[in-house]
Amino acid sequence: MKSKEDKKRVIEILRILYKNYPEAKTALKCSNAFELLIATILSAQCTDKQVNKVMKNLVKKYPSPYEYAYVNPIDLEEDIRTTGFFRNKAKNIIACCKKLIEDFEGKVPDNMEDLVSLPGVGRKTASVVLGNYFNIPSIAVDTHVNRVSRRLGLTSEEKVEKIELDLMKIIPKDEWIFFSNALILHGRNVCKSKKPDCLNCDLNEHCSSRDLFILQ
DNA sequence: AACTCGGGGCA
DNA sequence: TGCCCAGAGTT
Structure with missing residues (x-):
């Protein structure tokens, strides 16, 4: 996951996520x-x-x-x-x-x-x-980020800490917060754990697991 | 590594 | 009405 092809793929994934989940751009609003x-x-x-x-x-x-x-x-x-x-x-x-x-x-x-x-x-x-809140770049890996990242082929790790490290290597730092928030939304709405809706997924061209779910 | 907590969302 | 789920603690 460090060739130019992979970097281009990540950029394209981010572009699609921005288009589909603009609300993930804004940080959670809390007064403190x-x-x-x-x-x-x-x-x-x-x-x-x-x-x-x-x-x-x-x-x-x-x-x-x-x-x-x-x-x-x-x-x-x-x-x-x-x-x-x-x-x-x-x-x-x-x-x-x-x-x-x-x-x-x-x-x-x-x-x-x-x-x-x-x-x-x-x-x-x-x-x-x-x-x-503190604007310290970090990637929150919940079950959605975990599952979707692995399906996309962005990591092959299973432990949260290792997944964090893999993602931090390939996702531009400025996009870490957005990436977490967007993948959570995508994981709930489309890339669901049981029956992922691959046919209607805008990321399917860039996903290494697509065939796994469509061919059955 | 498996088990537990629990009301809400949704088929 | 039954199944699943935006984590963390305990054993």
């Missing part, structure tokens, strides 16, 4: 890093729609880590119930905020190592915060 961190923790296994719905109440009720740290877990569970996994998420958010207060002066850290040390925060969540 803390708000984005909470929203991203909540986003596990649910849609933006579900997250946005509960965030309206959360930003008013819990403007900082200090409000979460001493809330009755039952109350928080109720506030985030509709995002699913609400008991785990409530427990993690409370523990996360206590650690933010104790170890980070109540501020969201701006590096991967410290971010993933927070309860409920893995590499995917950390990458989103770094990329979308």
Whole structure:
């Protein structure tokens, strides 16, 4: 994946993604890093729609880590119930905020190592915060980015950290955030895990897995 | 590596 | 009504 042909293929893929998913250009809108961190923790296994719905109440009720740290877990569970996994998420958010207060002066850290040390925060969540708020280029590899990148032939790795490295080598740095966001949309709408819609996929000419799904 | 959490979306 | 899913923690 370093010949001129491959580079041209990546550029073409990016061009198509820009055309089809212009909304992926704009970073997530959150008024501060803390708000984005909470929203991203909540986003596990649910849609933006579900997250946005509960965030309206959360930003008013819990403007900082200090409000979460001493809330009755039952109350928080109720506030985030509709995002699913609400008991785990409530427990993690409370523990996360206590650690933010104790170890980070109540501020969201701006590096991967410290971010993933927070309860409920893995590499995917950390990458989103770094990329979308701190403007530190990063590629958030969720299940969609993972699956679609491998189908396209942009990586053959399986571990998230190795996939990140492969993608960072071949995707121009300025496009990392957009690339993650666009592949998530493409993975949900077209390149679905069970029945990918290859016939209607605008990337199929540049995809190494296309025949796999069309010939059956 | 497999298992668990869970309400919402969709056929 | 049943199946699947925009992660992370635990064993």
